[in-house]
Amino acid sequence: MTHPAAVRTARPLDGVDLRAAGPPALISLAAAHLKLLGCAGRTTFARSGAGRISLDESVHADIAWARAAPAGEVSDETTAQAATGVMHVHGRSSGEPRGLAADYLTTACAVLTVQGLLAAMLGRARGAEVTKVRTGVDLAGLLAVSQYLAAAGAEDGEAVPIAPGGPPFTTADGVRFEAETLDPEVWVTFWRALGVPERIAGSAWRSFQFRYATACSPLPPELHDRARACTWTEVRRAARTSGASVCALTSLTARLAEPAPEAPWQLSPRLPFAPSPARVPETGRPLDGFTVLEAGRRIQAPLTAHILGMLGATVIRIEPPGGDPLRGMPPACDGLSARWLALNRGKQAVEIDIKSAAGRAELRELAAGADVFVHNWAPGTAERLGLDDGDLAAVNPGLVYAYTSGWAGRLADPPLGTDFMVQARTGVGEAVRPRGEPPAPSLMTLLDVLGGLLGAEAVLAGLLLRERSGTGVRVDSSLLGAAEMLTLPALRRAGAGLDPRAPAGFRQPVPTADGWVAVAGDRAVPEIPRGAGTAAAVGLLRRRGLRATAVTTALDALPADPRFSSALTRDDHGATVVPAPWRFA
Known part of the structure; x- marks a missing residue:
């Protein structure tokens, strides 16, 4: 950690004046993050309309509910979830x-x-002459479902069926739990220890493994039956002997006893360095000229780097010898995984064996010429390989070193730091389900996506801090921080003695003869005449003064949907591309 005397600016936005106005849903969290980064100023809330945030009256962000879709289609959280396909993906494990x-x-x-x-x-x-940023909630929705959207439009089908089902499991003594392993042998050994025949456990592995991709996991009923016949003590014993990781669902009320830091990331400046002359961006993207080195797995770190690339940075992706195996993950577009393209489109790739001394030396050489290094390796891996922030600072003292982790090192004995395990451990399973639904983590990768977005926010804060203080910076973000940010409103309700969960039926769409409709304002949808189709139902509800929209239930049809057809395009491989979520002017 840098001595305070060596750092002229403790936070990247110290001394910057903030002015925010608009509906709380659109401006309050963004304003809170900007204040954590050093801003001071005034926030004025309004009941409706768009949001605007200004920094030093020189840079302005305009935030709308709808940027791609017509305003009448997306006007709040409920209609944004409905139109962009979030309701569909979240509901896959339930069947609706x-x-x-x-x-x-x-x-x-x-x-x-x-x-x-x-x-x-x-x-x-x-x-660069940048004065205005525009973004929208519907654009956030398209980005959140981008992997599922790309897969739905691929040439071939999914590797496993999309059908209702999946964890969590429930024990004989009423404990609801998630199980996790990345090893099929460990999976089979765990269930065999609970009395499930090896043949049945093995047949379930592929569906379980692909739940990150499909947002559902139709498992053989024998797995749930055996879990219900065992106690939590027996489940934990089977996990210890097999090497599997299990986690009981934690309630939001229980989470109140666990303190959380104020910010979902940490910025740690290092000693000053002599920066090279900055190159003025030649394009309309503000990170043009920056180089990001990424060694990421799955979603979180690759998405962080993908966001930085969308902002103009050159992203160099470190892959193992033979390339990232996820390049071949079905379904494919022109021979490449559609999901892989959604996260890694446009990145350069270099194959390096970081387990070898020569490979580590090559990575250090690349880091010497980079602005950012981002990874989400397992805890202790960077230190063991000699690739921690101190090691890379020796070759590049101005590097922004970003670690996007699972648990941020804050739990004494954490389970595996994967999306669904973090959801289980942090009360997300309660926060995302209204009363009347059993608590259960969503099989949509909520935290991987939100964690990747937080990682990019932390990197940008680190780059601005480097610019203003002349120091290299380490930035840490995590899935845990993403979970705490998402559950904060529910935790505040629990802390006030209120029920932290939303009422029964909250944001529940209503079926029509050929689909589903949702109504803004979190209001109950009035009864729809029998036989009425979706278009007729939406028209009827709007004539009654309600803001209604059709629920997207077929992602492959979204590129032709009039609400988004002008925003969605295809890349050279034929994969669906969601637009960058900002416009700069």
Whole structure:
């Protein structure tokens, strides 16, 4: 950690004046993050309309509910979830579309807003004439489902069926729990220890493994039956002997006893360095000229780097010898995994064996010429390989070193730091389900996506801090921080003695003869005449003065949907591309 005397600016936005106005849902979280980064100023709330956040009256962010879709289609969290397909993906494990009870898309949009403002400030510091950023909640929704959207439009089908089902499991003594392993042998050994025949456990592995991709996991009923016949003590014993990781669902009330830091990331400046002359961005993207080195797995770190690439950075992806195995993950577009393309499109790739001394030396050489290094390796891996922030600072003292972890090192004995385990351990399973539904983590990768967005926000804050203080910076973000940000409103309700969960039926869409409709304002949808189709139902509800929209239930049809057809495009491989979530001017 840098001695305080060596750091002239403790936070990247110290001394920057903030002015925010608009509906709380659109501005409050973004303003809170900007204040944590050093801003001071005034926030004025309004009941309706768009939001605006200004920094030093020189950079402005305009936040709307709808940027791609017509305003009448998306006007709040509920209609944004419905139109962009979030309800559909979240509801796959249940067999019908369901709304997330937590304000997921406005939370994601708040992070995108902060990203846009930080990127604009960076661009201005390098001589770019950037004064305005525009973003929208519907754009956050399209980004959140981008992997599922790309897969739905691929040439071939999914590797496993999309059908209802999946964890969590429930024990004989009433404990609901998630199980996790990345090893099929461990999976089979765990269930065999609970009395499930090896043949049945083995047949379930592929569906379990692909739940990250499909947002559902139709498992053989024998697994749930055996879990219900065993006690929690027996389940934990089977986990210990097999090497599997299990986690009981934690309630929001129980989470109140566990203190959380104020910010979902940590910025740690190092000693000053002599920066090279900054190059003025040659394009309209503020990170043009920056180089990001990424060694990421799955979603979180690759998405962080993908966001930075969308802002103009050159991203160099470190892959193992033979390439990232996820390149071949079905379904494919032109021979490449559609999901892989959604996260890694446009990145350069270098194959390096970081387990070898020569490979580590090659990575250090790349880091010497980079602005950012981001990874989400397992805890202790960077230190063991000699690739921690101190090691890379020796070759590049101005590097922004970003670690996007699972648990941020804050739990004494954590389970595996994967999306669904973090959801289980942090009360997300309660926060995203209204009363009347059993608590259960969403099989949509909520935290991987939100954690990736937070990682990019932290990197941008680190780059701006480097610009203003002349120091290298380490930034830490985590899935745990993403979970705490998402559940904060529910935890505040629990702390006030209120029921932290939303009422029964909250954001529940209503079926029509050929689909589903959702109504803004979290109001109950009036009864729809029998036989009425979706278009007729939407028209009827609007004539009654309600803001209604059709629920997207077929992602492959979304590129042709009039609400988004002008925003969605295809890349050279034929994969669906969602638009960048900001516009700069």
